[in-house]
Amino acid sequence: MHFQLTDDQRALQAGVRELLAGRFGRDALRAAVDQAGVDGSGARLDRGLWRELGEAGFFALRLPEADGGVGLGLPEAVLAFEEAGRALLPGPLVATHLAAGTVPGAAEGLTVVTAVDGTLVEWLDEADVVRGDASGAVPLRSVDPLTPLHRVLEAGVGNPTAPADGPDSAASDTAVLLTAAEQFGGAARTCEMAVQYAREREQFGRPIGSFQAVKHLCAQMLVRTEVARAAVYAAAVTADPLDIAAARLLADEAAVRGARDCLQIHGGMGFTWEADVHMYLKRAWVRVRRGQGTTAPEESLAADLLVPEKR
Incomplete structure (x- = not known):
């Protein structure tokens, strides 16, 4: 099976890397870490960057063009998230990407979506929409200052990706x-x-x-x-x-x-x-x-x- 990237896929990957290098390069990363502090108590999500990601189609990559998305597939999304991992881009990227097309504003980067992942929730205080039941969640000190966490005390609630009405x-x-x-x-x-x-x-x-x-x-x-x-x-x-x-x-x-x-x-x-x-x-x-x-x-x-x- 041939797994070489196409020219379009390479261009997409290079474009995401260039966007992140210009908008969230090392200086921005260090500033965000310094603001968050060792315990992460000062971590804040950059809403301007979130909107820029939305405008670039990051969250709507797999959304059909008829619905206002880019109309690409899972391989292209993987390339974009690979670049996000390289840059240590903070925020509930996966949850917001999966909410595109179902949660208003998620695809455009206007709405920050997080999700209950087992017993953990990332960026709960900064999120506009929470998928899953996060009631009773309490702050949890995160080892990563740019990933603030809450723990859901009730066992068996939530799902890392599912809509609130059931698993997917x-x-x-x-x-x-x-x-x-x-x-x-x-x-x-x-x-x-x-x-x-x-x-x-x-x-x-x-x-x-x-x-x-x-x-x-x-x-x-x-x-x-x-x-x-x-x-x-x-x-x-x-x-x-x-x-x-x-x-x-x-x-x-x-x-x-x-x-x-x-x-x-x-x-x-x-x-x-x-x-x-x-x-x-x-x-x-x-x-x-x-x-x-x-x-x-x-x-x-x-x-x-x-x-x-x-x-």
């Missing part, structure tokens, strides 16, 4: 895949950061990238990232629930282990608030918890392995 497995699978795309984007970025630092940082009169231990770390990061890329892109084409489950597990591993390895390559500097590495690790940890974390994908794949072969 197709939408849930899409949410899992888009989260995997964000994770993969973060993994790709930390791999680039690690290689760049290994080339520039010198020890004993030579770049640390020339040392075998550092080479191995970078090589392992690249392998995990490329495996995750193949899995995420393939799942976007097939839209098969099992492919999506596998992509989610591989992308989570690439994001978390990649950020840890990147931090190790940066040494003591990587642990500091001023460095960007810790933000990728923290965001990866938070994304792992989305949609029941890795448990649901693992259970799906395990159940498929136990099904007797059909003859």
